[in-house]
Amino acid sequence: HTECYNNLVSSYFLQESEPQLSQAEKQKQSIQEVRRSLPIFPYREDLLAAIREHQILVIEGETGSGKTTQIPQYLLEDGYTEGGMKIGCTQPRRVAAMSVAARVAQEMSVKLGNEVGYSIRFEDCTSERTILKYMTDGMLLREFLTEPDLASYSVIIIDEAHERTLHTDILFGLIKDIARFRPDLKVLVASATLDTERFSCFFDDAPVFRIPGRRFPVDIYYTKAPEADYLEACVVSVLQIHVTQPAGDVLVFLTGQEEIEACCELLQERCRRLGSKISELLVLPIYANLPSDMQAKIFNPTPPGARKVVVATNIAETSLTIDGIIYVIDPGFCKQKSYNARTGMESLIVTPCSRASANQRAGRAGRVAAGKCFRLYTAWAFKHEMEETTVPEIQRTNLGNVVLLLKSLGINDLIHFDFMDPPPHETLVLALEQLYALGALNHLGELTKLKWNFCYLLITDYPLSDVVTCSEEILTIAAMLSVNNSIFYRPKDKVVHADNARMNFVVPGGDHIVLLNVYTQWVESGYSTQWCFENFIQFRSMKRARDVRDQLEGLMDRIEVELCSCNGESVPIRKAVTAGYFYNTARLSKGGYKTVKHQQTVYVHPNSSLFEEQPRWMIYHELVFTTKEFMRQVWSRPSLCSSF
Ligand code: ADP
Ligand code: MG
Numbered sequence: 001h002t003e004c005y006n007n008l009v010s011s012y013f014l015q016e017s018e019p020q021l022s023q024a025e026k027q028k029q030s031i032q033e034v035r036r037s038l039p040i041f042p043y044r045e046d047l048l049a050a051i052r053e054h055q056i057l058v059i060e061g062e063t064g065s066g067k068t069t070q071i072p073q074y075l076l077e078d079g080y081t082e083g084g085m086k087i088g089c090t091q092p093r094r095v096a097a098m099s100v101a102a103r104v105a106q107e108m109s110v111k112l113g114n115e116v117g118y119s120i121r122f123e124d125c126t127s128e129r130t131i132l133k134y135m136t137d138g139m140l141l142r143e144f145l146t147e148p149d150l151a152s153y154s155v156i157i158i159d160e161a162h163e164r165t166l167h168t169d170i171l172f173g174l175i176k177d178i179a180r181f182r183p184d185l186k187v188l189v190a191s192a193t194l195d196t197e198r199f200s201c202f203f204d205d206a207p208v209f210r211i212p213g214r215r216f217p218v219d220i221y222y223t224k225a226p227e228a229d230y231l232e233a234c235v236v237s238v239l240q241i242h243v244t245q246p247a248g249d250v251l252v253f254l255t256g257q258e259e260i261e262a263c264c265e266l267l268q269e270r271c272r273r274l275g276s277k278i279s280e281l282l283v284l285p286i287y288a289n290l291p292s293d294m295q296a297k298i299f300n301p302t303p304p305g306a307r308k309v310v311v312a313t314n315i316a317e318t319s320l321t322i323d324g325i326i327y328v329i330d331p332g333f334c335k336q337k338s339y340n341a342r343t344g345m346e347s348l349i350v351t352p353c354s355r356a357s358a359n360q361r362a363g364r365a366g367r368v369a370a371g372k373c374f375r376l377y378t379a380w381a382f383k384h385e386m387e388e389t390t391v392p393e394i395q396r397t398n399l400g401n402v403v404l405l406l407k408s409l410g411i412n413d414l415i416h417f418d419f420m421d422p423p424p425h426e427t428l429v430l431a432l433e434q435l436y437a438l439g440a441l442n443h444l445g446e447l448t449k450l451k452w453n454f455c456y457l458l459i460t461d462y463p464l465s466d467v468v469t470c471s472e473e474i475l476t477i478a479a480m481l482s483v484n485n486s487i488f489y490r491p492k493d494k495v496v497h498a499d500n501a502r503m504n505f506v507v508p509g510g511d512h513i514v515l516l517n518v519y520t521q522w523v524e525s526g527y528s529t530q531w532c533f534e535n536f537i538q539f540r541s542m543k544r545a546r547d548v549r550d551q552l553e554g555l556m557d558r559i560e561v562e563l564c565s566c567n568g569e570s571v572p573i574r575k576a577v578t579a580g581y582f583y584n585t586a587r588l589s590k591g592g593y594k595t596v597k598h599q600q601t602v603y604v605h606p607n608s609s610l611f612e613e614q615p616r617w618m619i620y621h622e623l624v625f626t627t628k629e630f631m632r633q634v635w636s637r638p639s640l641c642s643s644f
Contacts, residue, residue, distance in 0.1 A: 031107055038066035039214045047071070047209060048078050055179060056187045056206040058161075060196040062213030063360065064321035064367050067190045068100050068159055069107065072132045075155055080186070081131040085154035090137040092165040094120040095288050095295060096319035101125070101134040102296070122482070122548045137167035141174075144409055149178055155186040160319055162194040164392035164421075170402055173418040174409075176203060192318045194356055194389075202420045218328075218366040222379040230331035231259060233376045235266045237329050238309050241374075242281055248326025248369070249302055250309040251316060253361050255335040255350050260285045260311045267309065280306035286320070287313045289486060291540065298322055314353070317360045321367065328365040328373040330358060332386070338396045341426035342598065344434075344583075345623045346398055354390045355382065394423045399431040404440060407447045434583055470566035470573045471556065473516055477577070479549035480515035481621065483541040487518065488607075490536065501536040506609045509570040512577055512621075514609045519545065577619070584620045586631060593618055593631065605630040 035041065040061060050057055061067050072087050080087055091097040101118035110116055117126030119135040126133055137158070143150065150156065158171055179187050189199050189206070196208050227233040234252050241250055254260050267283045284298050302308040302324060310322055314334050334353040339346050353361075358375065365371025375382065406414060414428055435441045442448050480487065490498040507517050522542050525531035532539040556563060566572040586593035592601045602623060604611050608631075610618070620631030
């Protein structure tokens with residue numbers, strides 16, 4: 001069965017195909033009908049019985065079968081929240097936690113934040129009444145600090161386990177441990193149809209409950225030759241589908257915000273040019289930093305006669321299910337973190353996704369009817385150039401924060417921690433070494449009590465040191481760093497104006513001081529929207545920075561650190577940040593910089609306020625590899641403090 005689409009990009013040819021089983025489901029149903037129609041519904045009783053019988057259960061089911069939205073509701077209906085106990089469900093992604101909680105609140109006709117809530121970093125949408133709590137895996141990890149046995153939970157669902165994020169992997173070890181002395185705690189490990197045998201094996205041969213999928217066949221098309229520009233190829237493919245293919249929505253997988261925005265712009269522009277020659281095409285982006293009202297739009301039903309195209313990161317691979325998708329366009333790439341334990345360099349690189357990912361993506365086309373997946377790569381590349389599965393994050397990331405967290409939980413022997421896949425030895429050693437250098441650990445590798453406060457904040461990724469003369473300013477900087485990549489607005493048609501506006505914020509001392517300056521001026525403007533607009537600053541990011549700052553202030557209050565300002569002096573701030581980050585020192589040498597620790601060549605990012613100045617010594621907040629090894633957020637070593 002081979003079919004040619006000569007109109008499509010470099011023309012696809014059909015590789016595999018299965019017989020068509022059925023046609024599209026009925027469109028509009030009431031929420032309760034939808035609930036009853038989900039693949040998981042017929043297994044409700046069996047599932048609840050299995051949970052009653054076993055403490056730990058692995059649940060496998062196709063994406064969209066109802067695991068995330070239904071299981072917590074079934075448990076609630078079965079009495080697991082009696083006596084004020086909570087059901088917790090972790091998600092690797094913030095967007096998923098928010099969106100799923102919103103959906104479940106809607107299904108239960110309650111206000112989000114009451115009985116059903118979510119908790120993600122810097123945003124706690126729960127209350128005293130919350131009994132179903134969706135949260136990121138990182139937030140549950142942090143809950144261990146205040147409640148080491150998770151006593152307020154009757155059930156923990158580790159969802160999207162197949163994603164194997166760093167935090168999920170750590171949760172596996174911790175939860176397996178507490179399950180031993182909390183026989184009343186139920187643990188459910190939910191995953192798409194991947195890897196479930198391994199989860200079962202890790203959890204002492206816990207039984208696997210399989211929810212049979214209802215999946216329509218998906219025809220897979222490959223390009224005959226590799227695509228030189230996959231973004232352009234995506235745009236062309238969407239338009240080709242729009243004009244040549246029957247009704248049905250389109251899902252495009254790209255690697256990040258910038259690509260997604262570019263793709264959406266191109267699509268909108270071409271549709272405008274085509275005008276009334278084509279029917280309506282609704283172009284909707286979805287990525288982590290998209291405001292939640294925009295995120296919600298992807299779930300709105302497509303109006304009759306129109307077609308929806310959702311341009312997504314791999315958030316739409318398994319975490320979110322969008323009904324009505326018939327066509328998937330898969331360029332075969334994703335953005336992946338990798339870590340060099342020798343140099344301590346973390347990089348975010350666009351790399352080919354794994355075959356497992358590609359198959360999940362294709363599966364999105366076959367949920368409501370038979371679908372088509374257009375792969376923008378060759379069948380040969382699929383077979384020979386892609387990895388079978390994605391390497392777990394724990395094996396390609398910096399472990400500093402996780403080590404600190406585990407130590408704070410009293411887990412000292414990290415070498416023998418129950419990892420599903422242990423991290424590379426060098427990565428663990430480097431993390432310990434860095435924490436020792438910071439004074440967070442003593443020579444025995446134990447947490448130093450003195451620095452407990454410091455640790456607490458470091459867990460939230462922020463620089464803080466025992467220099468407390470400028471804690472007010474440090475809080476602001478920390479808050480600004482959390483939204484850092486989206487503060488300055490640089491529209492394509494006003495690049496010169498935007499860059500000038502940015503230059504106006506430059507003050508001596510480095511990028512942190514510039515961030516502080518932006519925030520201070522905004523406060524002086526009375527948190528003005530107009531001020532942001534005039535200065536090419538993104539109001540939304542500033543508002544977020546303000547929220548984060550408020551939360552950090554609350555945290556400081558809780559650990560009883562008094563806030564103190566250095567009133568416009570920059571040296572105390574630079575000293576404080578240097579003390580926390582002295583490890584990241586680089587020295588000017590022949591055109592670039594060399595890191596002190598590893599003699600690695602690194603560069604000042606062109607966006608940095610110190611790009612021109614090139615001081616002899618620099619300290620950086622992080623190293624990122626994009627086109628080359630860039631230091632992001634740099635500041636020069638304050639000459640007054642020779643002790644650093
Ligand atoms: P799973 O976790 O097994 O992948 P989910 O529980 O996330 O499945 O989704 C089950 C179904 O719930 C989806 O197929 C979809 O019909 C519906 N659904 C989920 N989230 C939303 C949402 N935000 N808006 C509308 N429908 C949703
Ligand atoms: Mg799910």
